[in-house]
Amino acid sequence: MENAALLIAIIQNAIDGIITIDERGKIESINPSACLLFGYAPEEAIGKNVSILMPPPDKEQHDEYLSRYQQTGRAHIIGVGREVVGQKKDGTLFPFRLGISEVQYSGRKIYTGFIHDLTREKEAEDKLKEYAAHLEELVTERTKSLNATVEKLQLTKEELSLSLEKEKELGLLKSRFVSIASHEFRTPLTSVQLSASLIEKYAEQFNSPNIVKHVGKIKGAVGNLTSILNDFLSLEKLESGKEEPTYHEFNLVQFAETITEEMQGLAKQNQNIIYQHTGTQSLVSLDHNLLKNCIVNLINNAIKYSGENSFIGFTTEINKQECIITISDNGIGIPEADQKHLFEAFFRAHNTGTIPGTGLGLNIVARYTSLMNEKIDFKSEVNKGTLFIITFQMP
Structure with a gap:
């Protein structure tokens, strides 16, 4: 009796549904889980044919299985782990896994169905x-x-x-x-x-x-056109990569004095270019042509943007560490807002007015100094003048 009570308790509290049917297919018992799955109360299911829990065409096939069993003695409904579809009392269909076993009990056969709901899995x-x-x-x-x-x-x-x-x-x-x-x-x-x-x-x-x-x-116009041609030819060489520095040793003082003499001939009335050198050393190893182009461009700008009766400063200095070249004027100066664009190609400060120029000179100077791995800097104030400084490291 104790074992029977334990078995009943297990069946009643099983998570899966458990149904037993007789040889005619009538439900003999149904546990709470099966009742919950199909939506039937125990009294509504017990004594009814198990086909009430099946949708068409399984309902008809189940009757055929029972009939065949009665004729052959072989049951076709027995299986393990088959996935089938059940029909609830309200007509809703749901999937479940069905396992059926045949049990001999009190001289007769009972079929037990174990029903595992697959709704969530599906x-x-x-x-x-x-x-x-x-x-x-x-x-x-x-x-x-x-x-x-x-x-x-x-x-x-x-x-x-x-x-x-x-x-x-x-x-x-x-x-x-x-x-x-x-x-x-x-x-x-x-x-x-x-x-x-x-x-x-x-x-x-x-x-x-x-x-x-x-x-x-006439001479001024020719000079301007020559300067423009020189700028465009220099720019073309830079952009095509044809310009490469060639270093050789020369006397910087003699070099600077020659440039001063040449540029003085282009100066305005009573404009004077004053050259000075500091230091006992005069030899440098630089690219003669590139350096001349830089200095000529800067002095030419000083001439253009300074008035008559003015001085243009041109200095060179050689010490153990550096060679420093400066060109200064007391001309119109460069507005502070324009200074950050000063070395851009074709850029001209807003206060240049009708003074001729291409806006290429300083761009070329900056690129030439860069080619020689040196630097150019400047200081400027409107109506007070401009100072350009080119610095070369001594070997």
Whole structure:
């Protein structure tokens, strides 16, 4: 009796549903879990055919199984772990795993069904399938997008390659044009400069201020055009990578004195370029041509942006550590807002007005000093002047 009570307690408290049926398919017992699953009270299910718990067509097939069993003595409903669909009292269908065992009891056969609800597992499985399908769809979309991006990148690459080829061709054409233009313009400009000088010489006996004035204008215009050509030719060489520094030793003082003499001839009326050297050493190892271009550009700017009757300072200093070159003036100065753009190509300060210039000179100077691994700095104040400092490290 104690064992029977224990067995009943186990069945009543089992998590899974447990149902027993007789050989005719009628329900003999149903535990609380099975009642909860199917929605029947025990008295509503006991004595009824188990087919009430099955949806069509399983209901009809179950009767056929019973009939076949009665004829052959073999039961087709016996199985272990089959997944089937049950029908609740309200008609709702749900999946479950069914295990059936045959039990001999009191000289007759009883079939016990063990029912494990699969609703949550199936929902999780459906969600997983849905997620997998969504993921597959997403991967497909991303793959299409990626393929489209790759095609665009390929097209862009081809367009860029074509563009680079065209740019290269344009660069070569520009280089040729600048080179040809520079040389072709130099010849007539030299002739104009020479002719102007001869006119000035032959006109001295006439002592005509008008002739001197207009000859001066011609020489000034020729000088401006020559300066522009030099700037564009220098820029072209820098951008094409043709300009490389070549170092050799020379006398900096003699070099600076020659430049001072040349630039004094271009100065305005009563403008004086004052050169001074500090230190006992005079030899340096630098690129003679690049350095001359830098100094000429800076002195030329000092001449342009300073008035008549003014002084332009030009100093060189050599010590054990550095070679320092300075060019100073007391001209119009550079507005503070413009100073950060001073070394940009084609940039001109807002206070230059009608003073001619390309805005390339300081850019070229900065790039030349960079090529020689040196630095350029400046100080400036509007209407008080500008000081440029080029510093070279001594070996």
